[in-house]
Amino acid sequence: xxxxxxxxxxxxxxxxxxxxxxxxxxxxxxxxxxxxxxxxxxxxxxxxxxxxxxxxxxxxxxxxxxxxxxxxxxxxxxxxxxxxxxxxxxxxxxxxxxxxxxxxxxxxxxxxxxxxxxxxxxxxxxxxxxxxxxxxxxxxxxxxxxxxxxxxxxxxxxxxxxxxxxxxxxxxxxxxxxxxxxxxxxxxxxxxxxxxxxxxxxxxxxxxxxxxxxxxxxxxxxxxxxxxxxxxxxxxxxxxxxxxxxxxxxxxxxxxxxxxxxxxxxxxxxxxxxxxxxxxxxxxxxxxxxxxxxxxxxxxxxxxxxxxxxxxxxxxxxx
Amino acid sequence: xxxxxxxxxxxxxxxxxxxxxxxxxxxxxxxxxxxxxxxxxxxxxxxxxxxxxxxxxxxxxxxxxxxxxxxxxxxxxxxxxxxxxxxxxxxxxxxxxxxxxxxxxxxxxxxxxxxxxxxxxxxxxxxxxxxxxxxxxxxxxxxxxxxxxxxxxxxxxxxxxxxxxxxxxxxxxxxxxxxxxxxxxxxxxxxxxxxxxxxxxxxxxxxxxxxxxxxxxxxxxxxxxxxxxxxxxxxxxxxxxxxxxxxxxxxxxxxxxxxxxxxxxxxxxxxxxxxxxxxxxxxxxxxxxxxxxxxxxxxxxxxxxxxxxxxxxxxxxxxxxxxxxxxxxxxxxxxxxxxxxxxxxxxxxxxxxxxxxxxxxxxxxxxxxxxxxxxxxxxxxxxxxxxxxxxxxxxxxxxxxxxxxxxxxxxxxxxxxxxxxxxxxxxxxxxxxxxxxxxxxxxxxxxxxxxxxxxxxxxxxxxxxxxxxxxxxxxxxxxxxxxxxxxxxxxxxxxxxxxxxxxxxxxxxxxxxxxxxxxxxxx
Numbered sequence: 084x085x086x087x088x089x090x091x092x093x094x095x096x097x098x099x100x101x102x103x104x105x106x107x108x109x110x111x112x113x114x115x116x117x118x119x120x121x122x123x124x125x126x127x128x129x130x131x132x133x134x135x136x137x138x139x140x141x142x143x144x145x146x147x148x149x150x151x152x153x154x155x156x157x158x159x160x161x162x163x164x165x166x167x168x169x170x171x172x173x174x175x176x177x178x179x180x181x182x183x184x185x186x187x188x189x190x191x192x193x194x195x196x197x198x199x200x201x202x203x204x205x206x207x208x209x210x211x212x213x214x215x216x217x218x219x220x221x222x223x224x225x226x227x228x229x230x231x232x233x234x235x236x237x238x239x240x241x242x243x244x245x246x247x248x249x250x251x252x253x254x255x256x257x258x259x260x261x262x263x264x265x266x267x268x269x270x271x272x273x274x275x276x277x278x279x280x281x282x283x284x285x286x287x288x289x290x291x292x293x294x295x296x297x298x299x300x301x302x303x304x305x306x307x308x309x310x311x312x313x314x315x316x317x318x319x320x321x322x323x324x325x326x327x328x329x330x331x332x333x334x335x336x337x338x339x340x341x342x343x344x345x346x347x348x349x350x351x352x353x354x355x356x357x358x359x360x361x362x363x364x365x366x367x368x369x370x371x372x373x374x375x376x377x378x379x380x381x382x383x384x385x386x387x388x389x390x391x392x393x394x395x396x397x398x399x400x401x402x
Numbered sequence: 403x404x405x406x407x408x409x410x411x412x413x414x415x416x417x418x419x420x421x422x423x424x425x426x427x428x429x430x431x432x433x434x435x436x437x438x439x440x441x442x443x444x445x446x447x448x449x450x451x452x453x454x455x456x457x458x459x460x461x462x463x464x465x466x467x468x469x470x471x472x473x474x475x476x477x478x479x480x481x482x483x484x485x486x487x488x489x490x491x492x493x494x495x496x497x498x499x500x501x502x503x504x505x506x507x508x509x510x511x512x513x514x515x516x517x518x519x520x521x522x523x524x525x526x527x528x529x530x531x532x533x534x535x536x537x538x539x540x541x542x543x544x545x546x547x548x549x550x551x552x553x554x555x556x557x558x559x560x561x562x563x564x565x566x567x568x569x570x571x572x573x574x575x576x577x578x579x580x581x582x583x584x585x586x587x588x589x590x591x592x593x594x595x596x597x598x599x600x601x602x603x604x605x606x607x608x609x610x611x612x613x614x615x616x617x618x619x620x621x622x623x624x625x626x627x628x629x630x631x632x633x634x635x636x637x638x639x640x641x642x643x644x645x646x647x648x649x650x651x652x653x654x655x656x657x658x659x660x661x662x663x664x665x666x667x668x669x670x671x672x673x674x675x676x677x678x679x680x681x682x683x684x685x686x687x688x689x690x691x692x693x694x695x696x697x698x699x700x701x702x703x704x705x706x707x708x709x710x711x712x713x714x715x716x717x718x719x720x721x722x723x724x725x726x727x728x729x730x731x732x733x734x735x736x737x738x739x740x741x742x743x744x745x746x747x748x749x750x751x752x753x754x755x756x757x758x759x760x761x762x763x764x765x766x767x768x769x770x771x772x773x774x775x776x777x778x779x780x781x782x783x784x785x786x787x788x789x790x791x792x793x794x795x796x797x798x799x800x801x802x803x804x805x806x807x808x809x810x811x812x813x814x815x816x817x818x819x820x821x822x823x824x825x826x827x828x829x830x831x832x833x834x835x836x837x838x839x840x841x842x843x844x845x846x847x848x849x850x851x852x853x854x855x856x857x858x859x860x861x862x863x864x865x866x867x868x869x870x871x872x873x874x875x876x877x878x879x880x881x882x883x884x885x886x887x888x889x890x891x892x893x894x895x896x897x898x899x900x901x902x903x904x905x906x907x908x909x910x911x912x913x914x915x916x917x918x919x920x921x922x923x924x925x
Binding site for chain 2: 131133153154155156157158159162164166167168169170171172181182185230
């Protein structure tokens with residue numbers, strides 16, 4: 084879907100992006116992760132030509148992006164950024180309708196699309212006639228997302244989309260983001276410096292430093308198989324929590340004890356170890372029951388869970 | 403105070419026609435220039451907001467233009483654009499430019515970067531960004547600039563009357579020259595009100611919320627164009643010839659008012675400053691002007707005086723006036739000064755003025771050449787102990803006369819001479835004479851009558867028609883009141899006069915004001 088080949092960009096004497104190459108599959112969610120100044124935002128902006136690369140090639144559906152008019156290209160790529168950039172002189176409705184209008188959609192189609200989007204993004208209907216300044220930060224970010232999705236572009240670029248939100252609002256929007264059907268149909272490239280966000284939202288993570296890719300892979304690969312000291316230390320501060328969040332009951336299935344007795348609470352097999360631990364530690368239940376896709380049932384307590392997780396980690400079978 | 407206000411009110415209602423047309427002209431001038439300034443300033447502001455390295459140069463040049471004094475700017479315009487509306491509009495446009503360019507520029511570059519970036523990322527083209535995002539968001543700041551420019555223009559437009567472009571300045575500057583406060587206020591109050599009203603209106607537009615602003619943005623240009631059209635409306639009666647009169651002349655009984663009442667002269671008239679009037683007549687921008695009969699520019703620009711056949715301009719014959727004390731002290735003085743009596747005619751004085759004012763020869767050289775030509779020149783004698791103090795007013799003609807008298811006294815007597823030239827106006831010279839700080843200076847009969855003696859209207863009307871009666875009257879009164887003697891007239895009469903180009907006067911066969919009137923009535 085999206086392919087970067089040896090893309091390079093320098094600003095003056097600073098090598099912002101150095102020979103970056105990667106591919107993003109259709110409907111995949113790739114997260115560019117790194118500290119500020121690592122070149123992740125520059126990389127993102129080169130995809131919709133907000134920045135032109137000095138060398139290398141960017142393809143979208145096999146077509147070089149440089150062969151298309153920037154305006155046409157951008158109308159087919161949704162863009163969401165930290166400083167949302169809503170137009171203060173437009174109502175929410177007009178803000179969302181910008182791209183459909185540029186594409187000269189019919190009025191009725193625009194109207195129903197806008198209504199559709201605010202429903203999907205859990206925005207109250209009365210916001211349509213309000214101006215951005217009258218909305219909360221979370222609402223503004225949702226409107227920003229709605230504006231990016233308005234013309235149903237196949238590709239979405241997101242630059243620290245939740246960076247300006249407080250913790251509580253951020254986690255609730257992140258949750259909605261994961262659940263939103265429409266987003267699951269998109270090819271998404273997202274930039275963040277927030278490790279947790281990268282692990283929650285990314286199918287794959289591209290860890291960058293000083294303009295180059297350090298490691299690219301699934302969250303589990305980054306956690307359990309770091310390529311070098313930088314990759315390891317980048318995650319160290321949150322390593323334990325991330326590991327518990329990334330590994331699911333399915334992953335550790337074979338290390339869980341067989342069904343001994345009827346557990347009193349059923350959870351699904353794709354539940355994270357973290358979530359299962361929270362349930363057990365709350366004291367409400369001492370044992371949990373889980374059913375595999377094949378229909379087998381296992382029951383475990385906190386001790387079983389921790390042992391199974393440790394076996395999984397040492398076995399190295401986290402592909 | 404109450405009395406004063408009533409008089410002002412009376413004046414305004416009496417002159418309501420003029421007041422209305424001047425106000426319309428004023429509004430028209432302000433808005434035509436504003437329209438052009440927006441037309442030039444807005445694109446320039448947008449341009450330098452896009453190409454920032456040009457911003458220093460463009461804002462610098464506009465800033466320098468802004469600092470040129472308005473009168474000087476109008477002066478620069480005349481050789482290029484002549485007189486009338488064109489140079490006035492260009493000058494006003496230049497003053498309006500800086501606030502509009504600067505505010506457009508600051509308005510656009512002040513927009514939050516995230517907004518412009520998101521506009522770009524959504525796939526807006528440059529022009530879509532400009533019209534949908536940048537201009538609407540910068541509009542309050544741009545409007546503030548337009549507001550500043552409007553207020554500046556209302557003020558500067560008063561100066562348009564200097565170059566015959568009309569406007570409320572006609573009353574203001576006429577009132578200043580005539581020392582008529584009602585006239586000044588009749589121009590100044592509407593001008594101030596105009597500035598306040600326009601400023602308030604634009605402030606309202608500026609404070610409207612974004613939603614209403616979109617409608618206002620359509621209404622605004624329409625309004626500006628409508629107001630600009632005001633300037634075209636008042637072109638009351640046209641005539642074959644155009645007259646340019648100074649603001650002072652316009653308001654004087656022995657000026658435009660007299661021309662209308664005594665001659666019934668109907669001519670399209672513009673008000674203009676005397677600094678540019680002669681040149682405008684020469685360059686055919688004007689046909690008839692109100693000048694002074696011995697002005698050097700009369701010769702420089704080849705103009706002809708139309709004879710005042712009904713005698714509405716009072717005579718301004720020049721003669722030295724001497725204190726009685728000085729005549730006693732210097733027995734030879736009177737006969738020496740009288741050597742010049744009758745020697746300088748209007749045309750001779752005009753020529754002498756021409757040589758100093760236009761050819762920039764020194765008054766001393768002009769005086770010496772004249773005396774030699776008249777065979778009156780004698781080389782200076784050894785001076786004795788006594789010294790005659792000569793005074794003169796602060797313009798060219800008086801300097802020449804002072805030099806001539808100084809040479810005559812040195813050549814014909816043994817008195818020493820001390821000249822105190824450039825004694826400002828009539829009042830300063832006259833006070834110096836009565837206080838014995840000077841012994842004599844050249845004065846004009848009309849000035850002596852109207853500025854010093856100030857008799858009642860009846861007396862003035864009875865004597866001003868005849869130059870000898872005027873002379874006799876001032877001679878008697880000065881002797882009686884101030885012990886000052888008017889010696890014999892020098893010969894020339896420096897009074898108000900209507901002038902035309904020599905060539906045109908010949909072509910139309912117009913030599914007197916009556917002939918001018920008849921010519922105008924026929925055509």
